[in-house]
Amino acid sequence: xxxxxxxxxxxxxxxxxxxxxRVFKCQSxxxxxxVWMAINIFLFVWFYFLYDxxxxxxxxxxxxxxxxxxxxxxxxxxxxxxxxxxxxxxxxLLSLIRGSFMCCGRTIRKQLDKNLKFHKLVAYMIALxxxxxxxxxxxxxxRYYDSRQGDYDELSTILSKLGxxxxxxxxxxxxxxxTTPTLLVFTSIAGLTGVVITLALILMITSSxxxxxxxxxxxxxxxxxxxxxxxxxxxxxxxxxxxxGQIATxxxxxxxxxxxxxxxxxxxxxCPIPEFAGGFPQTWMWVIGPMIIYVCxxxxxxxxxxxxxxxxxxxxxxxxxxxxxxxxxxxKMDVGQYIFLxxxxxxxxxxxxxxxxxxxxxxxxxxxxxxxxxxxQKLISIVEQLPxxxxxxxxxxxxxxxxxxxxxxxxxxxxxVGAGIGVTPxxxxxxSIWYKFKxxxxxxxxxxxxxxWLCRETHAFEWFADLLQVLEREMEExxxxxxxxxxxxxxxxxxxxxxxxxxxCR
Amino acid sequence: MGKIEWAMWANEQALASGLILLTGGIxxxxxxxxxxxxxxxxxxxxxxxxxxxxxxxxxxxxxSVERTGQYCFTVCVKSxxxxxxxxxxxxxxxxxICVPGAFILATVLGCVCLGIASLIYLAAAIRGEHWxxxxxxxxxxxxxxxxxxKRPPQNxxxxxxxxxxxxxxxxxxxxxxxxxxxxxx
Numbered sequence: 001x002x003x004x005x006x007x008x009x010x011x012x013x014x015x016x017x018x019x020x021x022r023v024f025k026c027q028s029x030x031x032x033x034x035v036w037m038a039i040n041i042f043l044f045v046w047f048y049f050l051y052d053x054x055x056x057x058x059x060x061x062x063x064x065x066x067x068x069x070x071x072x073x074x075x076x077x078x079x080x081x082x083x084x085x086x087x088x089x090x091x092x093l094l095s096l097i098r099g100s101f102m103c104c105g106r107t108i109r110k111q112l113d114k115n116l117k118f119h120k121l122v123a124y125m126i127a128l129x130x131x132x133x134x135x136x137x138x139x140x141x142x143r144y145y146d147s148r149q150g151d152y153d154e155l156s157t158i159l160s161k162l163g164x165x166x167x168x169x170x171x172x173x174x175x176x177x178x179t180t181p182t183l184l185v186f187t188s189i190a191g192l193t194g195v196v197i198t199l200a201l202i203l204m205i206t207s208s209x210x211x212x213x214x215x216x217x218x219x220x221x222x223x224x225x226x227x228x229x230x231x232x233x234x235x236x237x238x239x240x241x242x243x244x245g246q247i248a249t250x251x252x253x254x255x256x257x258x259x260x261x262x263x264x265x266x267x268x269x270x271c272p273i274p275e276f277a278g279g280f281p282q283t284w285m286w287v288i289g290p291m292i293i294y295v296c297x298x299x300x301x302x303x304x305x306x307x308x309x310x311x312x313x314x315x316x317x318x319x320x321x322x323x324x325x326x327x328x329x330x331x332k333m334d335v336g337q338y339i340f341l342x343x344x345x346x347x348x349x350x351x352x353x354x355x356x357x358x359x360x361x362x363x364x365x366x367x368x369x370x371x372x373x374x375x376x377q378k379l380i381s382i383v384e385q386l387p388x389x390x391x392x393x394x395x396x397x398x399x400x401x402x403x404x405x406x407x408x409x410x411x412x413x414x415x416x417v418g419a420g421i422g423v424t425p426x427x428x429x430x431x432s433i434w435y436k437f438k439x440x441x442x443x444x445x446x447x448x449x450x451x452x453w454l455c456r457e458t459h460a461f462e463w464f465a466d467l468l469q470v471l472e473r474e475m476e477e478x479x480x481x482x483x484x485x486x487x488x489x490x491x492x493x494x495x496x497x498x499x500x501x502x503x504x505c506r
Numbered sequence: 507m508g509k510i511e512w513a514m515w516a517n518e519q520a521l522a523s524g525l526i527l528l529t530g531g532i533x534x535x536x537x538x539x540x541x542x543x544x545x546x547x548x549x550x551x552x553x554x555x556x557x558x559x560x561x562x563x564x565x566x567x568x569x570s571v572e573r574t575g576q577y578c579f580t581v582c583v584k585s586x587x588x589x590x591x592x593x594x595x596x597x598x599x600x601x602x603i604c605v606p607g608a609f610i611l612a613t614v615l616g617c618v619c620l621g622i623a624s625l626i627y628l629a630a631a632i633r634g635e636h637w638x639x640x641x642x643x644x645x646x647x648x649x650x651x652x653x654x655x656k657r658p659p660q661n662x663x664x665x666x667x668x669x670x671x672x673x674x675x676x677x678x679x680x681x682x683x684x685x686x687x688x689x690x691x
Contacts, residue, residue, distance in 0.1 A: 131529070134615070135529070135533050138530070138533055138534075138537075138539075138611060138612050139533070139537055141611055142537060142539045142540070142611075145540065146540075180540075180611075181539075181540075181610075181611040182609075182610065182611045182614060185611055185614075195614070195615065195618075198615060199615075199618060199619070199622075202519075202522060202526070202615075202619055203519070203622070205522070206515065206518040206519045206522050207515055207518070209518050210571075211514060211518070211562075211571055212514060212515050212518060215511075215514070215565070215568060216510040216511070216514065216515070218510070219510055219515055
């Protein structure tokens, strides 16, 4: 669970240079991260000093010390990151941005593909800042308690007693000497929402660990919806206005002059009793925008659900691979993109991604689905039981997503290397290149393709081998046998296969 | 959802809770909070829970991924036999350990998280899961490698005879290599 995540946050455990260059491989990614980190550092330092030297908080600091600033600075960073965290997972919004930036160079658009990586990075920052924020507030709660008990100096005791008399405002949220820090937390809005959202955050984090995500995706996916609880609690977390600063009184109360005359407050003309009020809750201003955007995203996914998807053809291929050729109104794709499929007959809530294997020149889009887990097995068994030529189970399609691999058309010689399941986008690319070649599309500069395919064995991808053979045949027929050269590397070859072949295989 | 091994998630949750309990305890002791003795207990309890939960168990299906350096912990935990194998024991143990954490604020979060981990372990135990150590695979399990693999090939791969392969001076066009891309300056 921890080694990978620790390396990210506490990069000093590994040689810094190698970690940095391994995790953030390309220049624009590094620039994004540096900018993000710079904003975080700026917010932390700015709000730290706001509360550390701000005049409004002289008396608050007298009781709490620097723990006040140590609690408020992470709070600002948390506001910023909670705003950011919803945005990378709005895949339709990202597709929209990607489409609008067609002019601006592929490097920028490619950054949008790293959305999940950024989401995780922001989540780590939220976790780290939550730790600092909570520890600082633990200290604050304890100091407020001790101050209320009279364990500190006279000024603190007097400050804590403010608000005991009617019509006066209080500074210390602990209003009675019998309230413990635990009671304070569980009877105040800030404390209660804080505990609830921290619990939600912890459950989200433990179920997002790689082990759980890779093997038991549903646990991760359903637990992750606790983010609704998280954001609800977050918005109300500041409603109690528990962090209090001095407000103006008439005549004004200047802490510098009046600190030492606490006994005379209210009696001395220059030093009236100071008044305090909590700050206006600000978190909602940070997160309301992304929350609305995310709701729109989910609504869009829902409406996409309702669009009819028709089956053009269903083919069951060897090695339990299902090819679905589908059509949907207004569907436009580029090479190398993927879609999410949902089949209500199997599961209402599950959306599974599949790379498209058809070319944009075709009037349908296709996916090849291999039987790997629950969902795919059920889909294949439903389809196998259908009568010939009938429509398949109702499907919903979301997408397409992903940065298209269009660069390949710009080069005269293309070398494509695919390994295992990574060969799937090449089906789309190779088909598209072939179509463009046949139509003499001027955008296509490719004259020669070298294709290298590595896999353990061809069983899992026999459908792709079939595609290659079809392309090879078509090229031979047109006298263009040299256009595509492909080489297969079977890494699962071992001595036993050599024995069965008896020397007659390569 | 039917194929989930709850113990895997319970393990992550319990390890996280151990760390949270430990951190809360350290804060309580270092700050000398009221009733800091509970915080001191939480430090010890947190360390214990982390040591117990650090070695990941073996999965029933699929490959198990070890945590870094977990082998010595695996050996320790394995030595307790049925006490650590059985998830009912773990569930009740965690439930019992977490209770003193509820008494002071600094350790309340660790207490609740450990309580949740205890509940997930209970679910795992009810489903019949148990902890298996991940031990290194034994060498003898591998098939004996044929001797012929260790020697480099004695013969070159089959090719047409050298006379046909050799480029002849009188047949320059046939010998020339054709560049697929025209070379331009």
